[in-house]
Amino acid sequence: xxxxxLRSDTMTxxxxxxxxxxxxxxxxxxxxxxxxxVTELETRxxxxxxxxxxxxxxxGTMGNLVALLVHGKPGDIALMDKECHIYVYEQGGVAAxxxxxxxxxxxxxxxxxxxxxxxxxxxxxxAYPPMGLVCLENTHNRRGGTVIPPDQxxxxxEVTLEAGVPLHMDGARIFNAAIALGVSVKEIxxxxxxxxxxxxxxxxxxxGSILAGSERFIVEARRVRRRLGGAMRQSGVIxxxxxIALTEMPARLRDDHANARLLVExxxxxxxxxxEPDKAPTNIVVVRTDNLSxxxxxxxxxxxxxxxxVTLYGPQMIRFVTHHxxxxxxxxxxxxxTLGVLKSxxx
Numbered sequence: 606x607x608x609x610x611l612r613s614d615t616m617t618x619x620x621x622x623x624x625x626x627x628x629x630x631x632x633x634x635x636x637x638x639x640x641x642x643v644t645e646l647e648t649r650x651x652x653x654x655x656x657x658x659x660x661x662x663x664x665g666t667m668g669n670l671v672a673l674l675v676h677g678k679p680g681d682i683a684l685m686d687k688e689c690h691i692y693v694y695e696q697g698g699v700a701a702x703x704x705x706x707x708x709x710x711x712x713x714x715x716x717x718x719x720x721x722x723x724x725x726x727x728x729x730x731x732a733y734p735p736m737g738l739v740c741l742e743n744t745h746n747r748r749g750g751t752v753i754p755p756d757q758x759x760x761x762x763e764v765t766l767e768a769g770v771p772l773h774m775d776g777a778r779i780f781n782a783a784i785a786l787g788v789s790v791k792e793i794x795x796x797x798x799x800x801x802x803x804x805x806x807x808x809x810x811x812x813g814s815i816l817a818g819s820e821r822f823i824v825e826a827r828r829v830r831r832r833l834g835g836a837m838r839q840s841g842v843i844x845x846x847x848x849i850a851l852t853e854m855p856a857r858l859r860d861d862h863a864n865a866r867l868l869v870e871x872x873x874x875x876x877x878x879x880x881e882p883d884k885a886p887t888n889i890v891v892v893r894t895d896n897l898s899x900x901x902x903x904x905x906x907x908x909x910x911x912x913x914x915v916t917l918y919g920p921q922m923i924r925f926v927t928h929h930x931x932x933x934x935x936x937x938x939x940x941x942x943t944l945g946v947l948k949s950x951x952x
Contacts, residue, residue: 617930631841635840636838645848646661647661654791655794663814664814665803669740670695671826672773672799673699673738675825677738678737680705680735681734683708683739684740686742686745690742690746692707708725716758717739719763719764742776748891750890752887754786773799778803782887783855784858798818807854861888861928864931869890872940872944872947888928892924897951901921913942
């Protein structure tokens with residue numbers, strides 16, 4: 606039985622071009638600033654994001670944590686969506702390491718209203734913790750790969766700028782957001798002070814993320830990265846794959862979005878799922894199992910038995926993610942298998 610792995614776009618494997626680049630990479634000790642491949646990757650990433658500087662980092666989680674540590678002080682408030690990756694999936698680093706107090710909001714696409722942010726900014730700090738930073742996620746993972754358009758981010762940024770509060774974006778899939786919105790990643794990144802994005806998801810690199818911001822921010826971020834054990838040596842070997850990911854892979858994300866749209870259109874034929882194809886703008890499809898006779902865990906197991914791997918997202922939620930290593934034909938097959946399984950489970 607062949608396996609169709611739709612658990613995550615982190616399942617991508619390096620392309621032949623990436624493997625060749627890794628084998629031939631020119632390297633040096635990055636701690637000394639002497640790895641030319643890492644330097645090239647960081648320079649190119651900063652240019653693409655429209656930021657003064659950038660830093661290569663082992664993971665998106667570490668990139669977000671570094672931003673939290675640089676921007677905030679223990680006891681400060683870090684405003685974020687209640688379903689965001691930083692709050693749900695990063696092992697409580699916001700509190701355990703940064704000592705920050707999460708201030709949570711609820712929204713459809715992960716973006717708060719400017720009024721909500723202002724309500725925290727203007728609080729009496731003799732009674733309440735001061736604001737440390739605001740965090741956005743674009744695309745938003747647990748909200749189904751939803752996107753935040755630049756004008757909506759700008760409205761929040763105007764509030765944070767006036768208050769002198771940093772605005773950080775977990776842009777793990779920012780290239781997906783840009784494709785969906787029909788804008789450049791720079792147009793999105795222009796509206797935030799710092800941004801983290803992953804090379805190891807839809808862009809297909811085997812490992813690594815980028816943290817970008819001002820020169821001053823990145824100088825401090827390098828110190829914090831080393832404190833966390835994230836400094837690397839001859840990391841040009843993996844940065845070489847990151848360069849290919851950054852320059853050659855973004856355009857093909859359209860294929861992933863089209864495949865996700867195909868999947869959700871097929872699954873929407875089952876009314877019990879209450880899916881809306883227009884609300885699947887990127888490569889993530891979240892399916893609720895409330896109207897089925899079993900919960901999400903059993904659905905995931907039944908699909909696994911049929912060769913379709915999905916992620917369990919909660920008692921009544923499963924997630925499908927399209928990516929480079931799953932063809933359109935495989936997505937079509939996964940849709941047919943999933944429909945067959947779910948039709949038998951309609952309560």
